[in-house]
Amino acid sequence: MYLPVPGQDLGCSADLVRRPALDLVAVSPDGGIAAFCICWLGASPGRPPRGQIEPLGVAPAYRRSGLGRAILEEGLRRLGSHGAEEVFVETDSYRNAAYGLYESVGFRVIRDVLVFRKNYAG
Numbered sequence: 010m011y012l013p014v015p016g017q018d019l020g021c022s023a024d025l026v027r028r029p030a031l032d033l034v035a036v037s038p039d040g041g042i043a044a045f046c047i048c049w050l051g052a053s054p055g056r057p058p059r060g061q062i063e064p065l066g067v068a069p070a071y072r073r074s075g076l077g078r079a080i081l082e083e084g085l086r087r088l089g090s091h092g093a094e095e096v097f098v099e100t101d102s103y104r105n106a107a108y109g110l111y112e113s114v115g116f117r118v119i120r121d122v123l124v125f126r127k128n129y130a131g
C-alpha cells in the first residue's frame with residue numbers, strides 16, 4: 010500500500026527473506042495466539058531495502074483493543090531497525106478493518122489489483 014519511490018514495482022518477490030526477529034506473536038493470558046505480524050525484508054540491486062507485512066491478524070476476541078496497531082507498529086519499528094526504507098502490505102478493499110488500520114499508521118494506497126473470475130460450471 011505504500012511506495013515513496015514513484016515508478017518502482019511492488020509486492021511479494023523472490024528476494025524477500027525471513028528473519029526470526031521479525032516474526033511477532035502476541036500470546037494471550039491462556040497461552041493462545043492473540044495476534045501475529047510476520048515481517049519480511051527484501052533488497053534488490055538498485056532498490057532501497059524494503060519490508061513487507063504478510064500476514065497480520067488479531068484473534069476475534071482481542072480485536073478493537075489496539076492490539077493490531079501495537080503489533081504492526083512494533084513490526085514497522087523492527088523493519089526500520091533492520092534498514093527497511095519502505096514497507097509494503099497487500100490487502101483487499103473489502104477488508105475495512107485492515108484498510109483502516111494501515112491508513113491509521115500512515116500507509117497509502119499506491120495500486121489497485123483487479124481479480125478476474127471465469128465460471129466453468131455452466
Ligand SMILES: CC(C)(COP(=O)(O)OP(=O)(O)OC[C@H]1O[C@@H](n2cnc3c(N)ncnc32)[C@H](O)[C@@H]1OP(=O)(O)O)[C@@H](O)C(=O)NCCC(=O)NCCS
Pocket residue numbers: 065066067068071072073074075076077078079098099100101104105106107108109110111113
Ligand atoms: C485488521 C485487524 C488486524 C485489526 O486488528 P485490531 O486489533 O482490531 O485493530 P486495532 O484495535 O489496533 O485498531 C486500529 C485501527 O484499525 C482500524 N480498525 C480496526 N478495526 C476496524 C473495523 N472493524 N472497521 C474499521 N476500522 C477498523 C481503526 O482505524 C483503528 O483505529 P481506532 O481504534 O483509533 O479507530 C483485525 O481486524 C484482523 O485480524 N482482521 C482479519 C485479518 C486481516 O484482515 N488481516 C489483514 C490482512 S492484510
